[in-house]
Amino acid sequence: MARHYVTIKDIAKILNISVSTVSRALRDTYDVNQETKEKVQALAAELNYKPNFNATGLAQGSTHNVGVILPFITNYYFSTVITGIQEVAYNNGYNIILFVTNDSPERELAIMENLSVSSLDGLLVSISSDSDSCNHFQEIINEGIPVVFFDRVASEIETSKVMQDDYNGAFEAVEHLISNGYTKIAHIAGPKGLSFTEARLNGYLDALKKHGIQVNEDWIIYSGFSQEFGEKDTQQLLALKQKPDAIFAVNDRKAIGAMIALKNKGIKVGEDFGVIGFTNDPMSTIISPSLSTIAEPAFEIGKLSCELLIKHITKKHFHAEEIMLPGKLIVRESTRRKAKS
Amino acid sequence: MARHYVTIKDIAKILNISVSTVSRALRDTYDVNQETKEKVQALAAELNYKPNFNATGLAQGSTHNVGVILPFITNYYFSTVITGIQEVAYNNGYNIILFVTNDSPERELAIMENLSVSSLDGLLVSISSDSDSCNHFQEIINEGIPVVFFDRVASEIETSKVMQDDYNGAFEAVEHLISNGYTKIAHIAGPKGLSFTEARLNGYLDALKKHGIQVNEDWIIYSGFSQEFGEKDTQQLLALKQKPDAIFAVNDRKAIGAMIALKNKGIKVGEDFGVIGFTNDPMSTIISPSLSTIAEPAFEIGKLSCELLIKHITKKHFHAEEIMLPGKLIVRESTRRKAKS
DNA sequence: GTGAAAGCGCTAACAC
DNA sequence: GTGTTAGCGCTTTCAC
Numbered sequence: 001m002a003r004h005y006v007t008i009k010d011i012a013k014i015l016n017i018s019v020s021t022v023s024r025a026l027r028d029t030y031d032v033n034q035e036t037k038e039k040v041q042a043l044a045a046e047l048n049y050k051p052n053f054n055a056t057g058l059a060q061g062s063t064h065n066v067g068v069i070l071p072f073i074t075n076y077y078f079s080t081v082i083t084g085i086q087e088v089a090y091n092n093g094y095n096i097i098l099f100v101t102n103d104s105p106e107r108e109l110a111i112m113e114n115l116s117v118s119s120l121d122g123l124l125v126s127i128s129s130d131s132d133s134c135n136h137f138q139e140i141i142n143e144g145i146p147v148v149f150f151d152r153v154a155s156e157i158e159t160s161k162v163m164q165d166d167y168n169g170a171f172e173a174v175e176h177l178i179s180n181g182y183t184k185i186a187h188i189a190g191p192k193g194l195s196f197t198e199a200r201l202n203g204y205l206d207a208l209k210k211h212g213i214q215v216n217e218d219w220i221i222y223s224g225f226s227q228e229f230g231e232k233d234t235q236q237l238l239a240l241k242q243k244p245d246a247i248f249a250v251n252d253r254k255a256i257g258a259m260i261a262l263k264n265k266g267i268k269v270g271e272d273f274g275v276i277g278f279t280n281d282p283m284s285t286i287i288s289p290s291l292s293t294i295a296e297p298a299f300e301i302g303k304l305s306c307e308l309l310i311k312h313i314t315k316k317h318f319h320a321e322e323i324m325l326p327g328k329l330i331v332r333e334s335t336r337r338k339a340k341s
Numbered sequence: 342m343a344r345h346y347v348t349i350k351d352i353a354k355i356l357n358i359s360v361s362t363v364s365r366a367l368r369d370t371y372d373v374n375q376e377t378k379e380k381v382q383a384l385a386a387e388l389n390y391k392p393n394f395n396a397t398g399l400a401q402g403s404t405h406n407v408g409v410i411l412p413f414i415t416n417y418y419f420s421t422v423i424t425g426i427q428e429v430a431y432n433n434g435y436n437i438i439l440f441v442t443n444d445s446p447e448r449e450l451a452i453m454e455n456l457s458v459s460s461l462d463g464l465l466v467s468i469s470s471d472s473d474s475c476n477h478f479q480e481i482i483n484e485g486i487p488v489v490f491f492d493r494v495a496s497e498i499e500t501s502k503v504m505q506d507d508y509n510g511a512f513e514a515v516e517h518l519i520s521n522g523y524t525k526i527a528h529i530a531g532p533k534g535l536s537f538t539e540a541r542l543n544g545y546l547d548a549l550k551k552h553g554i555q556v557n558e559d560w561i562i563y564s565g566f567s568q569e570f571g572e573k574d575t576q577q578l579l580a581l582k583q584k585p586d587a588i589f590a591v592n593d594r595k596a597i598g599a600m601i602a603l604k605n606k607g608i609k610v611g612e613d614f615g616v617i618g619f620t621n622d623p624m625s626t627i628i629s630p631s632l633s634t635i636a637e638p639a640f641e642i643g644k645l646s647c648e649l650l651i652k653h654i655t656k657k658h659f660h661a662e663e664i665m666l667p668g669k670l671i672v673r674e675s676t677r678r679k680a681k682s
Numbered sequence: 683g684t685g686a687a688a689g690c691g692c693t694a695a696c697a698c
Numbered sequence: 699g700t701g702t703t704a705g706c707g708c709t710t711t712c713a714c
Contacts, residue, residue, distance in 0.1 A: 005459050005484065007691055018701045023693065031699060048480070053460035054398035055691030058706045063395055065438070074424055079415040086441050090452075097406070097436045100427050111431075118346050118707085119394035139389075143346065227623075256627060286597060288629045348707055359685045364709060374683055396707030399690045459691085 006047045069125040071103035076281040084302020105132040112136035122309045126152040129191045146312035150305040155195045162305040162323045166196045169294040169327035170203025173276045182246035182274040186219035188233040190250045230257020246274035252281040271338040289333030297325045347388045410466040412444035417622040425643020446473040453477035463650045467493040470532045487653030491646040496536045503646040503664045507537045510635040510668035511544025514617045523587035523615040527560035529574040531591045571598020587615035593622040612679040630674030638666045
């Protein structure tokens with residue numbers, strides 16, 4: 001029952017050479033006689049030898065694992081980011097270990113507390129709403145394991161970060177709304193305290209300001225990120241005496257929720273009421289009318305954060321970098337106002 | 342720079358006891374003096390001691406990692422399955438290491454060949470289309486590491502499997518179409534060779550047979566799983582002299598592609614042409630008309646496969662189980678035919 | 683109840 | 699160019 005894999009010891013014994021030679025030959029390092037090297041490699045292949053990562057990790061103090069901690073994976077944005085991460089991790093011989101927090105600060109904390117630092121070479125994280133774990137991240141960094149934040153970054157912590165340009169994306173979205181004739185623009189935001197949420201809020205605010213439109217506090221609603229919250233927020237807006245004529249949603253799922261609430265009230269999205277989201281979730285092309293949005297470079301964000309992390313891992317004194325990727329306005333039907341006389 | 346974590350040795354030295362006592366105290370095993378145990382645990386907590394998994398793994402021949410190999414994570418089904426897997430893995434102290442194949446047999450093969458068996462306690466896999474890796478899976482099983490397949494299973498291999506009841510789901514979907522008055526029912530299938538694809542095809546075939554409807558080979562199209570393929574397949578169907586009046590799609594994304602192709606031709610989905618999918622992707626509620634479908638218990642599948650795998654890992658002689666979870670017909674607008682006189 | 687010591691599979695000085 | 703040896707952090711006999 002106790003399984004036994006072939007080890008370099010086995011190979012050494014068969015070939016009647018020492019384990020160190022085998023080790024060197026296998027890693028194609030140091031000077032090893034060409035002939036010996038070939039013999040070793042051939043036998044290793046034949047025996048289907050696979051290195052034991054635990055042993056390698058123990059011996060050289062580095063596993064080839066990077067941890068990824070994020071709120072969810074069941075949405076377009078995060079699953080695409082992971083795909084990007086996985087792509088570069090794989091190409092560089094790293095494995096990714098996945099931790100999902102369900103956007104719960106407690107869960108995130110528990111994960112961080114149980115994390116065996118020594119079994120990870122680095123950490124990629126997108127914090128949960130109301131994250132409580134900043135100290136833990138800082139501690140881990142202090143212990144020497146690099147952390148790169150993506151998307152939902154902990155602004156207090158000094159380390160590499162990769163995000164999209166939330167401020168300018170939001171600014172552009174709102175300006176697009178304005179230039180299409182919508183003037184009473186509401187914002188259904190995410191929860192307070194997340195920096196990207198605030199960046200989008202600020203973009204919204206500044207776009208209004210630039211165009212001399214006064215801010216109506218009633219038209220800014222903070223809540224969760226789901227479609228349901230989008231629906232609820234919108235119902236709340238529609239119950240106001242002073243109703244808006246457009247919504248900029250913090251993400252596409254909330255925008256879709258908004259569209260559903262609007263449709264239920266018989267309001268024609270696009271013609272009577274503008275809606276724009278953020279992300280470019282494939283759903284935005286499926287819904288009708290199709291949803292205008294700011295496309296986020298999710299795959300790219302995954303790739304870049306992982307590349308950055310690997311640099312931190314391999315180059316000892318790589319200094320922290322903050323990368324900000326631009327979004328892209330995608331105009332669809334939900335902001336196409338019918339010309340009114 | 343060389344990071345140094347606190348080890349049991351450190352604890353032993355401080356407390357002036359031996360490492361073995363520390364080890365025993367920490368794991369709450371064997372007989373250890375209550376007092377000593379408490380002292381050790383207190384100090385460990387204070388020092389923020391974290392076990393080194395590489396060392397534990399090496400020493401007891403088991404890491405607490407399970408690998409997950411699957412084609413994609415960027416869709417509702419797989420990301421939900423992973424969430425289920427992650428949930429039970431987490432609760433049982435296992436980490437999950439993610440490998441995504443992009444549905445490429447070559448990539449899958451490469452992953453399998455490079456897999457360090459000794460760094461994994463078990464493997465959860467959903468094979469790629471045209472998988473080439475069966476031998477590798479068999480080898481890994483022979484070497485003693487348990488493998489559980491989910492959804493896309495390799496039927497030749499004898500091990501535990503978890504899937505939804507594709508046959509009956511398809512049967513029910515087609516029967517639903519028939520009972521709503523559609524009779525010329527096409528099937529846009531997945532690629533040949535995947536067992537779940539075939540199960541759905543057989544369900545389709547048998548439902549037709551039961552109701553005395555003859556099969557039209559032109560109405561069965563095999564292609565990829567994406568929305569684009571759904572669109573193309575449907576265009577192909579609509580170009581036929583004998584056109585169908587309904588489509589059963591192998592999954593919701595293809596069904597949505599079909600609906601788009603239909604809409605582009607000016608055909609009214611539901612009223613003139615029935616469409617039903619499989620999965621219950623959230624998109625099916627977003628699209629208009631909303632899409633009827635067979636809901637798959639994705640989260641449950643993830644949970645059960647991981648539970649099964651853990652049983653295989655912990656109980657030495659746990660015998661292989663095949664679990665088949667029922668789907669559920671969800672009727673929406675895309676199969677609601679307008680009564681015609 | 684506790685300690686000493688061997689060993690998991692591998693790497694890395696250090697000799698030769 | 700190759701072998702010997704110590705050691706990574708932990709578990710686990712085996713003594714006592």
